[in-house]
Amino acid sequence: MKLNPTWEYVSDRVMGGVSDGSLSIDMDAQQLVARLTGHVSLQNNGGFIQMAFDLSPDDGVVDASDWTGLEIKLRGNGESYDVRLRTAQLSRPWQSFRAQVTSTASWRVARLPFSSFQPHRTDSTFNPAALRRIGILAIGKAFEADISVAHIGFYR
Incomplete structure (x- = not known):
């Protein structure tokens, strides 16, 4: 199932950091x-x-429990x-559930099963029936980020 995201840009500047980027x-x-x-x-x-997007307006949830995971063309x-x-x-x-994906110079499709997402700063268990937001982050080390996403959605 292809998603139609309205991406937004967020950086560490919201908490005093100095990273600089654009979407x-x-x-x-x-x-x-x-x-x-x-x-x-x-x-x-x-x-x-x-870069991130909400799955539903007004902070609603999307039930992705019928799907195996997230598919990203990047x-x-x-x-x-x-x-x-x-x-x-x-x-x-x-707080989030996170997995990593490595980009390549050529377009490729990465499939990330929901079972590969690990809890980050939470004791909660991932519930695909209560999804709200998806984000792709350049994080954790000083570097130049450059990632493009042509498609994002759920796969079975």
């Missing part, structure tokens, strides 16, 4: 892509830039990026 929507290889670029800095306790600069899922059971902005 653009471009045509690439005859397809519309969301592209996250920028510099991740660890200064001032920072360390991330991200390419980038060879770095690893976090894919983070937020569910209704999470109340703090730093």
Whole structure:
């Protein structure tokens, strides 16, 4: 099931960090892509830039329990990026369920089973019936980020 995200850009500047980046929507290889670029800095306790979207308006949830996981068509600069899922059971902005994906110079489809997402700063168990938000983050080290996403959705 293909999702139709309205991507938004968020950085560590919301908490005093100094990472700098941008999100653009471009045509690439005859397809519309969301592209996250920028510099991740660890200064001032920072360390991330991200592109993310809510699955439902008004903070609603999407039931993805009939699906096996998340499928992403991506390419980038060879770095690893976090894919983070937020569910209704999470109340703090730093809580999520996360997995990593490594970008390549050529377009590829990465499949991330829901079972591969690990809890981050929460004791909750991942519940695919309560999905709220999906994010792709350049995080955890100082580096130049460059990742493009042409498709994101659920797979069986």
